[in-house]
Amino acid sequence: xxxxxxxxxxxxxxxxxxxxxxxxxxxxxxxxxxxxxxxxxxxxxxxxxxxxxxxxxxxxxxxxxxxxxxxxxxxxxxxxxxxxxxxxxxxxxxxxxxxxxxxxxxxxxxxxxxxxxxxxxxxxxxxxxxxxxxxxxxxxxxxxxxxxxxxxxxxxxxxxxxxxxxxxxxxxxxxxxxxxxxxxxxxxxxxxxxxxxxxxxxxxxxxxxxxxxxxxxxxxxxxxxxxxxxxxxxxxxxxxxxxxxxxxxxxxxxxxxxxxxxxxxxxxxxxxxxxxxxxxxxxxxxxxxxxxxxxxxxxxxxxxxxxxxxxxxxxxxxxxxxx
Numbered sequence: 001x002x003x004x005x006x007x008x009x010x011x012x013x014x015x016x017x018x019x020x021x022x023x024x025x026x027x028x029x030x031x032x033x034x035x036x037x038x039x040x041x042x043x044x045x046x047x048x049x050x051x052x053x054x055x056x057x058x059x060x061x062x063x064x065x066x067x068x069x070x071x072x073x074x075x076x077x078x079x080x081x082x083x084x085x086x087x088x089x090x091x092x093x094x095x096x097x098x099x100x101x102x103x104x105x106x107x108x109x110x111x112x113x114x115x116x117x118x119x120x121x122x123x124x125x126x127x128x129x130x131x132x133x134x135x136x137x138x139x140x141x142x143x144x145x146x147x148x149x150x151x152x153x154x155x156x157x158x159x160x161x162x163x164x165x166x167x168x169x170x171x172x173x174x175x176x177x178x179x180x181x182x183x184x185x186x187x188x189x190x191x192x193x194x195x196x197x198x199x200x201x202x203x204x205x206x207x208x209x210x211x212x213x214x215x216x217x218x219x220x221x222x223x224x225x226x227x228x229x230x231x232x233x234x235x236x237x238x239x240x241x242x243x244x245x246x247x248x249x250x251x252x253x254x255x256x257x258x259x260x261x262x263x264x265x266x267x268x269x270x271x272x273x274x275x276x277x278x279x280x281x282x283x284x285x286x287x288x289x290x291x292x293x294x295x296x297x298x299x300x301x302x303x304x305x306x307x308x309x310x311x312x313x314x315x316x317x318x319x320x321x322x323x
Contacts, residue, residue: 026263121250146293
């Protein structure tokens with residue numbers, strides 16, 4: 001019975017942190033769209049890392065967890081450094097891919113990342129997926145295609161641009177997956193907060209040569225609010241994602257991450273309905289195929305999350321009956 005209660009405890013915490021990450025990632029595209037008018041992507045990313053690093057340092061200092069770094073081996077420092085490098089690659093390469101692809105196709109192409117994450121968990125952490133869960137990933141992919149089908153117009157994109165954009169996006173997706181898997185491999189040695197603290201700090205150093213700090217001298221109050229929101233979003237979203245990896249297998253986290261574009265559409269529709277930033281933020285109406293895609297995505301994610309819980313409960317009932 002204690003094992004069942006522990007499983008439920010882990011499931012609830014994993015669900016809370018995963019959904020929090022997805023909700024904040026769903027908000028982020030709107031803020032990034034607004035920020036593009038007053039700052040370049042690399043400098044904004046540096047600022048997001050800077051704020052996240054300062055807040056993380058204060059929190060880890062107050063919690064007394066900084067001592068954990070004293071017990072790391074050389075291989076651990078290497079893993080952390082590689083995680084930071086892959087994180088920066090992910091941030092920057094996705095932005096540059098938008099020079100070759102429109103946001104819709106780019107976002108769809110990036111949805112390979114959760115699948116990479118799930119299979120990375122199977123390969124490196126020996127996590128198992130049932131046949132039904134594998135089927136859910138197939139319907140998840142179908143749902144994403146249906147959801148994004150209005151954005152799959154490549155008629156204005158040359159073949160060379162298309163393939164360059166896809167390759168950059170896949171590099172970004174693999175970078176994100178590598179960061180996430182390296183982060184999970186360090187969970188037993190460092191708290192999620194300490195892992196992110198190092199990643200933010202290393203990212204700051206890596207991006208300094210490519211950042212233009214003159215932008216900050218010309219930003220007004222509204223622009224500072226947008227930039228700070230992006231930074232707080234990074235802190236909460238990536239902090240919640242790191243915590244979810246502590247409680248859930250990578251496959252379950254990866255499946256939940258695919259909900260981010262759905263939340264992004266919802267938040268965009270709300271902003272449009274409220275009449276905020278009409279010159280910059282527009283929402284596309286959903287047709288029946290897109291609605292079907294949303295239902296498939298949500299249903300598939302729920303299936304991937306609940307199947308392990310139902311399976312463990314069934315095994316517990318069988319063991320009780322046999323006992």
